[in-house]
Amino acid sequence: MDDSRIRQPESSENTETRMGAFETFLLLLAGHFVADYPLQGEFLAKAKNRKNPLPGTPWYQGLMAHSAIHGGIVGVVTGSMWLGLAEFVLHCVIDDAKCSGKISFDMDQALHFACKALWVALIAIGIS
DSSP, X not given: OOGGGSOOOOTTSOOSOOOOHHHHHHHHHHHHHHHHTTTTHHHHHHHTOXXXXXXXXXXXXXXXXXXXXXXXXXXXXXXXXXXXXXXXXHHHHHHHHHHTTSSOHHHHHHHHHHHHHHHHHHHHTTOO
């Protein structure tokens, strides 16, 4: 076999495949939609509400389970346990505010999207 046709990377060429900021943001949003709709389901949507919890299910367990799904997705997409933990905490705070009537559904979604943008910005500046 003639090896002269196989292209060898230059020493200065980055051979590692990395996701760009835009691709990361899009995957974070896709993960958000999957976690907030099909993976949440009716049970968690109702169970996480402290104002109207499901009988026999502590509201905070529903909220933490839902937020842990989000945190896990952020951790997997970004490769950062710390960003996954930050997502978990902020998702708990934001969803509890929505369920308590302190913010609207639209504000809830805007804040979740802002979190995703923040994670991408932190990665871009090397903090994650």
